[in-house]
Amino acid sequence: MLYKDFKTSIKSLGFLSIEDFMKYIGVTSADVLKWEEKDDVPYTVSLIVHLLKGEKNLPNDSALDNVIEECLPLASLLEESSSFPHKLEEMFLLQKQLNDSTNGKNWELGINRFGKDINWLRCIHMEVAELIESTPWKHWKNINAQPDMNNIHVELVDIWHFLMSYILQETNVPKAVSLVNTHCIYEAVEDVDVKAMVKESEKLSYISLAIETGNMPTFSGIERFIDQFFRCCKISGLSFTWLQKLYIGKNCLNKFRQDNGYKEGSYIKEWNGREDNVVMVEIIETMDNVSFDILYEELTQAYNKCK
The missing domain is CATH 1.10.4010.10 (Type II deoxyuridine triphosphatase)
Structure with a gap:
């Protein structure tokens, strides 16, 4: 996901700023600066955005299986957090x-x-x-x-x-x-x-x-x-x-x-x-x-x- 698309996506999810999203997923400002420099958001973060949107068609990646396995605990936590x-x-x-x-x-x-x-x-x-x-x-x-x-x-x-x-x-x-x-x-x-x-x-x-x-x-x-x-x-x-x-x-x-x-x-x-x-x-x-x-x-x- 491109950084500019990422900024648009998190606003559509209801986050008021990138800082709010950073705090939500537990990343540092240094991480975000790297994304902005490369105009490229890590696949794991892109997947989190898709999961939060509730989209069925997830982005393709050669390491999809490994990434999903890494994200399952977070997905479970996000589901639990609704209560x-x-x-x-x-x-x-x-x-x-x-x-x-x-x-x-x-x-x-x-x-x-x-x-x-x-x-x-x-x-x-x-x-x-x-x-x-x-x-x-x-x-x-x-x-x-x-x-x-x-x-x-x-x-x-x-x-x-x-x-x-x-x-x-x-x-x-x-x-x-x-x-x-x-x-x-x-x-x-x-x-x-x-x-x-x-x-x-x-x-x-x-x-x-x-x-x-x-x-x-x-x-x-x-x-x-x-x-x-x-x-x-x-x-x-x-x-x-x-x-x-x-x-x-x-x-x-x-x-x-x-x-x-x-x-x-x-x-x-x-x-x-x-x-x-x-x-x-x-x-x-x-x-x-x-x-x-x-x-x-x-x-x-x-x-x-x-x-």
Whole structure:
């Protein structure tokens, strides 16, 4: 495909600019400059454009079979991504309900119903620290230990709770879904680079501190947060599908905790020698689609056995 034809095609698909398309398929500006110089777009990208258009007659190429095999995971991801807006809306609504019930109806003003200040930025900063604690980052202790990837994923979900709350504090659910939607389309890595994961996670803290200290405007900070959060998910091997399942699981567990004395200090977090997070993950691993109500009932049964 010629570069000039490529520019016309992506506009017909609804992308406002080449930069939007670049972000969508995960290529760099350097790649696009090479295409423009040669006036030739790689066949794989041309195929993606055809797939997005829904055209049956695909472009011919001698290496067609190999290219299609390479593109199948992306095609599958694109098909799956059609459900992402609905899943995002569900998560934002669940988060709002949890915040309403836990903090009171006007929590967006930064104070809960008990007069306690709410600081979502500090919450994110602290959860990042807990994520890093799940890795062997210390140069003086357990230097050959393995990272606890299951807990790292749970900590990312905790960060997602607080990031969604911060976004909802500044805007509404439809706008929040619109802001996040295109960032959810990514392929999580299989081989996690722990050092890179720690560095990228720390950037979430830097963004928190930059906004808190007035060195970054709130709304541009939100956009940076969203982009950086999903970058962390990608390099941590956490797919959006598993993020969504874990989120519903953790949201349900948070509601369960509040209903069983978490705020008052009477809640039991260790269930027969295992943390409640671990029990929750084991339950959702058996569920194709995580149902909040069914999971709540399962948690109730498991909790009653440890009291």
